[in-house]
Amino acid sequence: MASSPITMMKMKLNNCSPPSTAAAARFLPLLGPHQIRFRSSLALFHNPSFPRTIITRSTFSSSSIITAAMASEASVKVIDGKKVAKDVRDEINAEITRMKDSIGVVPGLAVILVGDRKDSATYVRNKKKACETAGIKSYEVCLPENSTEEEVLKYISDFNDDPMVHGILVQLPLPSHMDEEKILHAVCIEKDVDGFHPLNIGQLAMRGREPLFVPCTPKGCIELLHRYNVEIKGKKAVVIGRSNIVGMPAALLLQREDATVSIVHSRTKNPEEITRQADIIIAAVGKPNMVRGSWIKPGAVIIDVGINPVEDATNPRGYRLVGDVCYEEAIKVASAITPVPGGVGPMTIAMLLSNTLLSAKRINNFK
Numbered sequence: 001m002a003s004s005p006i007t008m009m010k011m012k013l014n015n016c017s018p019p020s021t022a023a024a025a026r027f028l029p030l031l032g033p034h035q036i037r038f039r040s041s042l043a044l045f046h047n048p049s050f051p052r053t054i055i056t057r058s059t060f061s062s063s064s065i066i067t068a069a070m071a072s073e074a075s076v077k078v079i080d081g082k083k084v085a086k087d088v089r090d091e092i093n094a095e096i097t098r099m100k101d102s103i104g105v106v107p108g109l110a111v112i113l114v115g116d117r118k119d120s121a122t123y124v125r126n127k128k129k130a131c132e133t134a135g136i137k138s139y140e141v142c143l144p145e146n147s148t149e150e151e152v153l154k155y156i157s158d159f160n161d162d163p164m165v166h167g168i169l170v171q172l173p174l175p176s177h178m179d180e181e182k183i184l185h186a187v188c189i190e191k192d193v194d195g196f197h198p199l200n201i202g203q204l205a206m207r208g209r210e211p212l213f214v215p216c217t218p219k220g221c222i223e224l225l226h227r228y229n230v231e232i233k234g235k236k237a238v239v240i241g242r243s244n245i246v247g248m249p250a251a252l253l254l255q256r257e258d259a260t261v262s263i264v265h266s267r268t269k270n271p272e273e274i275t276r277q278a279d280i281i282i283a284a285v286g287k288p289n290m291v292r293g294s295w296i297k298p299g300a301v302i303i304d305v306g307i308n309p310v311e312d313a314t315n316p317r318g319y320r321l322v323g324d325v326c327y328e329e330a331i332k333v334a335s336a337i338t339p340v341p342g343g344v345g346p347m348t349i350a351m352l353l354s355n356t357l358l359s360a361k362r363i364n365n366f367k
């Protein structure tokens with residue numbers, strides 16, 4: 001059975017279950033009610049002439065009913081976060097050069113990393129590289145896992161007082177013996193380029209107030225929607241996840257953009273039903289492929305924040321990264337989607353550079 005052409009096609013199309021349940025998934029019905037309407041509505045886009053990467057199913061064999069149905073009409077816009085991040089970074093580069101040339105100031109970003117988590121070390125390395133290319137001076141402190149809270153607080157205090165430093169980022173998660181709230185609270189609000197200080201979050205939540213900084217990942221999500229001309233005002237948005245660093249600020253930002261926002265979390269009843277009402281979905285859960293095709297309203301726009309390593313023996317690293325949304329199913333229903341990798345991730349780094357530039361400009365009163 002496993003070798004029949006139909007089964008093989010299904011394996012190819014449906015790649016969304018964790019390895020242990022992959023065998024069962026091969027036999028999931030692929031043509032659920034949500035997948036009958038293949039013509040993706042692009043009504044959410046102001047400007048349909050925006051450059052599009054179209055994925056069509058026409059490359060699949062016509063020997064299967066599934067492919068026959070899809071071949072004619074399915075199209076989805078792939079939101080290219082890597083490309084947008086590059087554009088943003090080019091704009092930042094130009095501004096940094098202008099500032100340096102006119103007032104001689106180079107923005108500085110300090111990053112504090114505690115412990116030896118591999119993923120954290122990779123992000124910090126990537127941030128450092130991005131700073132170098134942008135012309136931002138980076139200051140890095142790497143402390144061992146068993147450092148004390150006082151040591152971290154001392155570095156923060158020194159960076160708070162250092163006029164060369166315009167942004168301070170404490171890489172999360174911190175080791176469990178440290179009080180995250182106390183540490184994030186110690187970063188002076190004018191240098192809080194992550195936007196995690198409670199005052200910044202509070203201002204984000206209040207009407208008529210402006211935070212000094214907007215957290216990078218949610219800011220990157222909204223920037224992607226703007227640059228792809230996705231209308232937010234008046235739309236129904238669902239944010240899946242309510243963490244302080246992604247889900248909650250993403251919901252606040254969408255609300256500031258006049259979307260009607262629902263938040264789905266681990267205690268939500270009927271998450272599928274609620275998510276299916278959304279014109280815009282931001283998924284930030286940390287569960288590989290949790291959002292299936294059946295959760296998505298035809299024509300919805302999907303921003304997939306999740307970054308989840310899943311075992312993959314064919315990959316030289318032994319794993320690959322997948323999002324919280326089952327991409328293979330989602331592209332048949334959504335009108336636009338961010339891929340993982342290459343979607344929100346690069347935008348997070350671009351927004352960090354953007355916040356650092358903003359901070360340097362504000363501190364130096366440079367317009």
Ligand SMILES: NC(=O)C1=CN([C@@H]2O[C@H](COP(=O)(O)OP(=O)(O)OC[C@H]3O[C@@H](n4cnc5c(N)ncnc54)[C@H](OP(=O)(O)O)[C@@H]3O)[C@@H](O)[C@H]2O)C=CC1
Binds near residue numbers: 244
């Ligand atoms: N692309 C990027 O730049 C970034 C990507 N990420 C990625 O985004 C994902 C989320 O990160 P983060 O917000 O830090 O994660 P957290 O673990 O802090 O938060 C996860 C959220 O998802 C909710 N949740 C968990 N299980 C379910 C479920 N079954 N159904 C509905 N909601 C659920 C939790 O609900 P509850 O509150 O009830 O516990 C919680 O609010 C991760 O994959 C992370 O790697 C994170 C930061 C940046």
Ligand SMILES: Nc1nc(=O)c2c([nH]1)NC[C@@H]1CN(c3ccc(C(=O)N[C@@H](CCC(=O)O)C(=O)O)cc3)C=[N+]21
Binds near residue numbers: 172344
């Ligand atoms: N104080 C703090 N601020 C953060 O912003 C912060 C943090 N702590 N802790 C961890 C999360 C995670 N995060 C990512 C940033 C970039 C990518 C990224 O560039 N990802 C690439 C893939 C990279 C790869 O291939 O490994 C992509 O999605 O294309 C991912 C994740 C920031 N975070």
